[in-house]
Amino acid sequence: xxxxxxxxxxxxxxxxxxxxxxxxxxxxxxxxxxxxxxxxxxxxxxxxxxxxxxxxxxxxxxxxxxxxxxxxxxxxxxxxxxxxxxxxxxxxxxxxxxxxxxxxxxxxxxxxxxxxxxx
Amino acid sequence: xxxxxxxxxxxxxxxxxxxxxxxxxxxxxxxxxxxxxxxxxxxxxxxxxxxxxxxxxxxxxxxxxxxxxxxxxxxxxxxxxxxxxxxxxxxxxxxxxxxxxxxxxxxxxxxxxxxxxxxxxxxxxxxxxxxxx
Numbered sequence: 174x175x176x177x178x179x180x181x182x183x184x185x186x187x188x189x190x191x192x193x194x195x196x197x198x199x200x201x202x203x204x205x206x207x208x209x210x211x212x213x214x215x216x217x218x219x220x221x222x223x224x225x226x227x228x229x230x231x232x233x234x235x236x237x238x239x240x241x242x243x244x245x246x247x248x249x250x251x252x253x254x255x256x257x258x259x260x261x262x263x264x265x266x267x268x269x270x271x272x273x274x275x276x277x278x279x280x281x282x283x284x285x286x287x288x289x290x291x292x
Numbered sequence: 293x294x295x296x297x298x299x300x301x302x303x304x305x306x307x308x309x310x311x312x313x314x315x316x317x318x319x320x321x322x323x324x325x326x327x328x329x330x331x332x333x334x335x336x337x338x339x340x341x342x343x344x345x346x347x348x349x350x351x352x353x354x355x356x357x358x359x360x361x362x363x364x365x366x367x368x369x370x371x372x373x374x375x376x377x378x379x380x381x382x383x384x385x386x387x388x389x390x391x392x393x394x395x396x397x398x399x400x401x402x403x404x405x406x407x408x409x410x411x412x413x414x415x416x417x418x419x420x421x422x423x424x425x
Contacts, residue, residue, distance in 0.1 A: 192408045193311040201311070205304040233350060237385055238304050240405030248405075 180246055180284040187243045199285075199292050202242050206285040209235070209278040213271075220267060228258055228267075235274075250277045293318050294343035294419055297335070299328040299359065300383070301351050309346060312408055316415070317343065325354025332363055332378070336370075342378050343419055346402075349384040349393070356382060357389070357396055364397040379418045 182202075188195040212231055219227035232255045239247040254270035294317040298309045301323050310319040320342075322328035328347070335341050345363075349356035360380055367377035374397055382393040385404040393401060400414050 190408070191308070191312065192412070193308070197307075197311045201304050201307045204307070208304075230350070233385070234302055237350075237404050238302050240385075241305060241308055243405070 180280050182244070182284070182288070184288070190243065196292060198242075199288055202244065203285045203289045205238050205242060205244075206278070206281050209282065213275055213278060216271065216274075220264070220271060223264060225258060229255075232258065244281065247274075247277050247281055250274050295320070295335075295340070296415075297322060297328070297331055297342045297345045299323075299325075299345065299351065299356065300348040302348075305348070309406075312406075312411065313415070316412075316419075325351045325356070325359050328359050329354065329362060332359075332366075336366075343422065344415060345378055345380045347380055347382055347398075349382060349386070349389050356384075357392055360393065360396045360398055379422065381414060381418070 184195050184198055188198045191198065193201075212235055216228060216231045219225075219231065232251055236248060236251045236255060239251060250270070250273050254267065254274055257266055257270055296313060296317040297320045298306050299322045300306050300309070303323070306319075306321050306323070310321070313319060320331055322331050328345075328351075332342070332345070347356045347359060351359070354362075360382070363380065364374065364377060368374075377397075379399045380397070382390070382398045382401040383404060383406070384390075384393075384401065387403065390401050399418060402411050402414060
């Protein structure tokens with residue numbers, strides 16, 4: 174899990190793969206990325222009371238949409254945290270993974286905002 | 293144009309599916325199990341049935357498997373034989389849920405992350421079968 178990996182999304186290629194219009198891809202992906210801070214807040218709140226069901230549900234939601242939109246860096250970071258949760262790893266380890274997820278989300282948000290501005 | 297009900301609690305997943313289906317269908321949306329049941333009931337009351345339902349399993353309130361069960365029970369009560377009801381494709385990230393979904397009467401499944409070609413092929417096969425029935 175290397176959160177220093179730069180983000181690069183080939184909108185044309187992903188849109189062709191999904192068979193959707195590129196402008197719609199940017200619109201849908203931006204909407205998702207902008208909703209991430211809210212989802213991370215839910216995740217953070219769940220972590221603070223060790224509500225693992227809520228953590229699982231929130232991670233599952235992020236995973237499903239990130240995967241559908243081919244946001245591979247985010248999916249990869251999420252998967253590590255999801256597996257750690259399933260394995261019953263400690264709260265401190267989950268916090269580390271959460272921080273990596275938050276950093277990846279912030280990078281993605283900056284990237285998508287720049288992409289939206291160009292389109 | 294066909295009429296498809298997309299049931300998914302995530303806004304972006306609903307938008308993505310509608311965009312993928314834009315050339316073959318007009319889509320309605322439900323974000324919860326309750327909304328899905330209401331949309332289905334309304335479609336039968338108005339005699340404007342859906343050509344297909346795309347149903348996510350992980351939903352708030354009433355999960356997708358319960359919705360599937362309720363729809364099939366409703367069809368059974370209306371004298372509609374299994375296989376003649378509204379086609380339902382389950383959308384899930386969990387392969388293990390398929391057996392349960394098939395036992396409850398789903399017609400097919402698609403795994404997340406969605407492969408558009410697989411999805412469109414499965415939908416085309418079901419719609420074609422129903423068009424010729």
